[in-house]
Amino acid sequence: MHELTAQGNDEHLSRQLLHRATNTGWIEVIAGSMFSGKSEELIRRLRRAKIARQKVQVFKPQIDTRYALDYIVSHSEMRHESNAVASSAELLSQVEPDTEVIGIDEAQFFDNGLVSVANELARRGVRVIIAGLDQDFRGVPFDPVPQLLSIAEYITKTHAICVRCGQPANYSQRIVESEERVAVGASDMYEARCRRCFVPHADAPTAHLVEASIDL
Numbered sequence: 335m336h337e338l339t340a341q342g343n344d345e346h347l348s349r350q351l352l353h354r355a356t357n358t359g360w361i362e363v364i365a366g367s368m369f370s371g372k373s374e375e376l377i378r379r380l381r382r383a384k385i386a387r388q389k390v391q392v393f394k395p396q397i398d399t400r401y402a403l404d405y406i407v408s409h410s411e412m413r414h415e416s417n418a419v420a421s422s423a424e425l426l427s428q429v430e431p432d433t434e435v436i437g438i439d440e441a442q443f444f445d446n447g448l449v450s451v452a453n454e455l456a457r458r459g460v461r462v463i464i465a466g467l468d469q470d471f472r473g474v475p476f477d478p479v480p481q482l483l484s485i486a487e488y489i490t491k492t493h494a495i496c497v498r499c500g501q502p503a504n505y506s507q508r509i510v511e512s513e514e515r516v517a518v519g520a521s522d523m524y525e526a527r528c529r530r531c532f533v534p535h536a537d538a539p540t541a542h543l544v545e546a547s548i549d550l
């Protein structure tokens with residue numbers, strides 16, 4: 335039983351072996367700021383599952399239209415096929431009975447029903463791997479990722495590199511003017527910042543903050 339208590343990526347490996355033996359499902363969440371490598375890590379795990387000849391299905395929310403609809407794509411141009419779905423209910427309806435591993439990217443753009451859908455899939459014996467932003471551009475926890483972190487068996491927190499100082503970055507700073515919580519974009523709209531360099535938006539007018547972030 336030693337390997338069941340191992341930490342980090344090895345844990346997933348031993349879990350994979352156990353999965354075959356017992357058909358037990360579980361939830362893994364990969365959470366962090368933008369540019370922290372969530373999509374890369376998700377794609378890496380999915381590729382390895384395919385090497386193990388497991389049946390894999392991948393989903394993303396339809397709202398994320400930055401890149402091709404039928405792929406999840408990392409900022410470093412790694413890509414993996416995916417199905418774009420409008421809701422967690424549609425995701426569940428598209429799961430095929432013999433699927434062993436499900437990848438879900440951009441979890442923060444799903445409805446809160448994703449929490450019970452993930453639980454249901456794990457109950458059926460599926461390994462559910464979910465990647466998502468844990469905070470919005472203001473630094474506010476981004477539903478349903480906090481709830482998913484609570485119910486997950488395994489959590490990986492990823493960090494980007496602060497573009498200002500080079501320290502590990504935990505925040506996604508919006509560098510254009512918009513009050514919308516959901517404004518989909520990449521390096522043209524956001525940059526990775528550490529706690530010291532992040533300029534909180536919550537109670538301040540956006541224009542002032544944008545000015546501050548550009549002038550620094």
Ligand code: ADP
Pocket residue numbers: 366367368369370371372373374375407408409410492493494495496497526
């Ligand atoms: P996420 O899904 O968390 O937004 P991705 O997996 O799409 O992240 O992209 C991670 C990649 O982004 C890195 O491997 C690197 O090539 C690139 N990148 C660009 N800017 C940064 C940054 N500030 N810190 C770290 N990686 C960055």
Ligand code: ZN
Pocket residue numbers: 496497498499500501527528529530531532
């Ligand atoms: Zn910094």
